[in-house]
Amino acid sequence: MASEVQEAPRRALTIFLMGSGGDGVITAGELLARAAAHDGLGCHLTKSFGPQIRGGESAVWLQVSADEVRSPAVSADVVMALSWESFPRFAGQLDLSPGTLVLVDEADSKAPDQIEDREGNPLTAVRVPIRRLAEEETGSQLGRNLVALGFLSALLGLPAETIPQAIAKRLKKRGGTVVANNVRAFERGQALAGESLYVALGAKLARGDKRPRIFMSGNDAVTLGALYSGVEFFAGYPITPASEILSSLAAELPGIGGTVIQAEDEIAAMTMVIGASFGGKKAMTATSGPGLSLKTEAIGLAAHAEIPCVIVNVQRGGPSTGMPTMTEQADIQLAVYGAHGDVPRVVIAATDTRGCYEATVKAFYLAERYQTPVIVLTDQLIGHRLEALPADSFEPHESFSKVNRRTVPEDNPTEPYKRYRLGRNPISPMSHPGIEGCAYRTSGIVHQENGCPTSDAGIHHVMNEKRQRKMDMLLKEMGGFQVVGPDEAEFGIISWGSTSGAALDAAARLTARGRRTSVCIVELLHPLPAEGIAAYAAKRRHLAVAELSYSAQFARLLRSEGVPLLDALLIHRGGGHPLLASEIERRLEEQFQ
Numbered sequence: 001m002a003s004e005v006q007e008a009p010r011r012a013l014t015i016f017l018m019g020s021g022g023d024g025v026i027t028a029g030e031l032l033a034r035a036a037a038h039d040g041l042g043c044h045l046t047k048s049f050g051p052q053i054r055g056g057e058s059a060v061w062l063q064v065s066a067d068e069v070r071s072p073a074v075s076a077d078v079v080m081a082l083s084w085e086s087f088p089r090f091a092g093q094l095d096l097s098p099g100t101l102v103l104v105d106e107a108d109s110k111a112p113d114q115i116e117d118r119e120g121n122p123l124t125a126v127r128v129p130i131r132r133l134a135e136e137e138t139g140s141q142l143g144r145n146l147v148a149l150g151f152l153s154a155l156l157g158l159p160a161e162t163i164p165q166a167i168a169k170r171l172k173k174r175g176g177t178v179v180a181n182n183v184r185a186f187e188r189g190q191a192l193a194g195e196s197l198y199v200a201l202g203a204k205l206a207r208g209d210k211r212p213r214i215f216m217s218g219n220d221a222v223t224l225g226a227l228y229s230g231v232e233f234f235a236g237y238p239i240t241p242a243s244e245i246l247s248s249l250a251a252e253l254p255g256i257g258g259t260v261i262q263a264e265d266e267i268a269a270m271t272m273v274i275g276a277s278f279g280g281k282k283a284m285t286a287t288s289g290p291g292l293s294l295k296t297e298a299i300g301l302a303a304h305a306e307i308p309c310v311i312v313n314v315q316r317g318g319p320s321t322g323m324p325t326m327t328e329q330a331d332i333q334l335a336v337y338g339a340h341g342d343v344p345r346v347v348i349a350a351t352d353t354r355g356c357y358e359a360t361v362k363a364f365y366l367a368e369r370y371q372t373p374v375i376v377l378t379d380q381l382i383g384h385r386l387e388a389l390p391a392d393s394f395e396p397h398e399s400f401s402k403v404n405r406r407t408v409p410e411d412n413p414t415e416p417y418k419r420y421r422l423g424r425n426p427i428s429p430m431s432h433p434g435i436e437g438c439a440y441r442t443s444g445i446v447h448q449e450n451g452c453p454t455s456d457a458g459i460h461h462v463m464n465e466k467r468q469r470k471m472d473m474l475l476k477e478m479g480g481f482q483v484v485g486p487d488e489a490e491f492g493i494i495s496w497g498s499t500s501g502a503a504l505d506a507a508a509r510l511t512a513r514g515r516r517t518s519v520c521i522v523e524l525l526h527p528l529p530a531e532g533i534a535a536y537a538a539k540r541r542h543l544a545v546a547e548l549s550y551s552a553q554f555a556r557l558l559r560s561e562g563v564p565l566l567d568a569l570l571i572h573r574g575g576g577h578p579l580l581a582s583e584i585e586r587r588l589e590e591q592f593q
Contacts, residue, residue, distance in 0.1 A: 012065035014073050015152055018090055019082030021049070021056045024145030027170075029060030030386065032152055035162045036064045037215050037388030044069035045386040046578070048090070049325050057086035064156065069387070070352070071501035072578050076100050078155060082130065082144050084111035093577055096123060103151070105144070107131040128192060137185040146182050150189025160190065212391040218356040218382035219244040222312055224394060225360025226284055227252060231310075233276035233283040235261045235269040237291060240324040241380040242314035245286040266291040270298035273309045277302075278442070280432035282364060284310035289318045289331050292375075296338045299373050303343045303467065305442045306420070306430070308367035308374075312360065315379035317575045327380035328575025329497050329548040332557055335375045336526045342464050344471045346374040347526040351500040353387040357394055359523070365400035366478075370470045371430055377525070379548075381498045381578050418449040422462060426469035471527045480529030483536060485518025486511065491588060492540030494533065494568075495547065496522045496554055498578065503546050505581035510588065517588075522554075530561040542592040543568040546584050550574035 015032075019025040026047055033045040044063040050056030061076075063069045075095040080103040081087055096102070096117040104111035106127035114122045128151065134143035146167065153163055164183045171179045216224070222245050226234070234253060236246040250260040259276075263269035269285050276283040287295065292313045302309050315331045317323030335347045346366050350359040356378055363374040419440040421428040431438035441451035446460045454460075485507050495503040500521045507517035520536045522528070537543050545568055547554040552572040559565055569591045571584055 011067060012063065012069075013077050013156070014075060015062045015064075015078045015080070015155075016059065016076045016090075016094060017062070017080050017082070017148060017152070018057065018059035018086045019145070020086055021058055022142075023058070023082045024142070025058045025060055025082065028145040028149040028152075029062055031163055031166050031170075032149055032156075032158075033062055033064075033386055033388070034166060034215050035153060035158045036062075036156060037213050038162055039158055041065065041156075041388070042067060042069050043215070043386070043388040044072070046072045046381065047384050047386075048093075057083075057089045059086070059090050071505050071581050072381070072385075074580060074582070078152070079103065080148055080152065081105070081108070081111065082148060084108050095582075098123075102126065103128055105130040130189075133188045133192065134185055137188055138181045143182060143185040146185040147189035147192070150186040150191075151193045152189075153186075154190045154193035213388045214391050214394070215386060215388045216353060217244070217384055217386050218350065218353045218378050219314065219384070220248065221353050221356035221394075222286065222360050222376070222378070222383075223248040223252065225357040226310075226364070227256075228357075228394075228396070229361050229364035229400075230282050231284055231364070232258045232281040233260075233273065234258070234285065235263050235272035235276070235283075236285050236287065237263050237266050237269050239266075239288045239291050241316055241383045242286045242288050242291075242312065244383070245312060245314075266294035267298060270295040270309075270311070271301075273311075274298060274302050274305075274307050277307050277309050278305075278432070280434075282308070282368065284312065284364075286312040286314065288314050288316050288324075289334065290321065292331065292334055293338070296334070297340075299345060299375075300339045300341065300343045301444045302373040303339075303345050304341075304444055306371040306428070306467065307442075308371050310360070310363045310367050310374050310376065312363075312376045312378065314383040315377060317380075323576055325380065326576045327498065327548065327578060329377075329379060329499065330550070330553055330575065331377060332525060332549070332553040335377055336557060342468070344372060344467045345526065346370070346372060346471075346474065346524075348374065348376055348524055349497045349522070350376060350378045350382060351497060351521060351523070352382060353385070354389055354393050355523075356382060358397075361397050361400050365397075366474060369427070370474055371427060372467075372470060377497060379498050416450065419451050420447060420449050420463065420466070422449055422466060426466045426473065428466075475524075475527045475529060478524055478529075479532075480524030481520055481522045481533060481536075483518055483520050486516045487518075489516045489518035490541050491515055491517035491592065492520060492537065492543045493517065493584065493588075494520045494522065494537065494543070494545045494558065494563075496525065497547075499546050499548055502579055502581040502584055506584035506588070509581070509585055515589075525557065528557065528561045530558070530563050533558065534563045537563060537565070537568070542588070544571055544584070544588055544591075545569070546571040546579060548573065548575050548579045 033043045037043045041064045046061040049058035078101045102125045104125045130144045130147045131141045133147045168179045234249045273283040273285045317326040317328045350356040359376045363376045367374040417438045445453040493503045503519045510517040545555045571587050
């Protein structure tokens with residue numbers, strides 16, 4: 001019967017599950033995604049929740065596909081509302097089509113019988129007894145998420161045994177009775193789906209390859225990259241959406257001889273990292289926008305004293321406290337320019353979960369090699385979303401990990417050690433406490449070659465020049481951007497960070513319709529590879545810059561570094577919701593018909 005409805009398996013399906021805070025929506029989404037990944041499906045789980053400790057609303061977008069998933073989608077195949085009160089909060093982000101299956105709890109008096117799709121056509125809301133089944137099996141409506149989980153897993157055609165094992169593992173501390181009740185609630189949800197809905201939806205999906213997959217978030221990938229790079233010290237202060245990096249390193253690093261400290265504030269965390277690095281340890285911290293603001297003075301100290309350190313900034317909506325649980329790309333100005341005086345630093349951007357690993361490994365390499373602070377910019381969308389990636393996505397990077405920046409020259413052991421030696425090579429030899437004959441002074445005051453303080457304007461100038469020359473060297477070593485798409489593309493999109501996935505999807509759709517489009521993804525934001533980006537822009541007939549920043553900070557950066565954007569279309573808006581492929585696609589077509 002299924003083959004009569006649908007001759008070929010679907011390639012992708014998007015499920016939207018929402019509810020009130022405490023409904024367990026996030027837990028259900030994660031379990032469903034992990035099961036889909038285990039069954040050979042590519043997964044992309046985007047979370048949305050309010051900043052409240054409890055209450056408010058929460059939702060997950062789960063995209064499952066036999067192909068790679070690069071950006072969030074709003075076109076929903078299935079919408080399930082555990083609490084209809086949450087729907088208005090997310091309605092503007094949903095694209096309901098005539099084929100969308102809308103499921104509501106039959107006990108929810110606020111759920112309507114009909115809603116409208118994007119064209120104004122009525123959609124019937126299918127009422128299902130989610131609360132009743134949860135109460136029958138668990139004695140509480142709190143089990144609704146497990147009934148929903150069973151229902152949705154049946155629609156996806158997932159193996160029946162996978163998720164109950166995960167439920168048992170998650171709830172084992174609460175006892176066998178609780179586990180058994182919740183597993184039964186899940187099974188009732190599976191049975192509830194029924195063959196008729198399954199066939200009507202046509203939700204049987206083509207499976208991808210069965211290669212081993214790693215299911216992780218961007219914050220998890222940052223942790224993996226740091227451990228691979230040999231991090232020995234981490235200091236941080238809890239801040240959304242970066243806190244998972246602190247907690248995961250606290251669980252892993254002490255077991256391999258490292259140290260993790262939860263500092264009393266962001267300033268203390270940054271100065272601890274500087275002290276640990278001065279003492280000979282690979283050191284890092286992680287924060288979000290407000291915390292990066294507090295760390296700014298200490299980052300200037302690290303740059304001035306030429307002390308390696310890695311700072312991961314998981315961006316969120318700002319300014320001030322802003323929207324802690326929502327995404328944005330508006331910390332470029334702070335990361336690149338936030339300082340008093342001339343402070344060279346490196347700023348690199350991650351584009352997705354795999355990119356968080358790559359950027360972190362690269363950050364440690366650059367920090368150690370060039371003896372400078374390196375800021376890694378991710379954001380809430382990348383940090384919190386979960387992806388199922390092939391295990392070989394995280395290959396070793398031998399060239400990026402084997403850097404010994406603490407080797408002291410032995411060509412003339414009788415010559416006094418000069419930590420900030422001037423010469424043709426601006427990377428001067430760095431020692432650490434305990435190396436005989438290589439002690440030196442360092443501080444935030446302008447210093448001479450041996451580290452002794454001075455107020456000599458000439459020395460100040462040459463030391464500024466020394467530090468800047470390292471940035472010039474780095475720019476020659478690193479490419480800093482990549483171009484994806486046809487060589488002779490008519491349209492060109494310049495993007496960075498998490499918006500790059502949406503730009504790639506938009507470019508693929510435009511190219512499929514005969515409008516050849518390529519994407520220039522900028523990974524090195526400072527020092528910016530402006531010459532190469534400008535050459536890319538010059539070859540495009542139509543050019544756009546896509547970013548999630550109300551004031552178009554990325555476009556400003558490009559212009560300030562000499563990238564010509566006179567006729568470029570700037571696609572930008574404030575954060576809260578990710579910039580979507582459909583937005584980029586629509587704006588390009590409207591502008592360049």
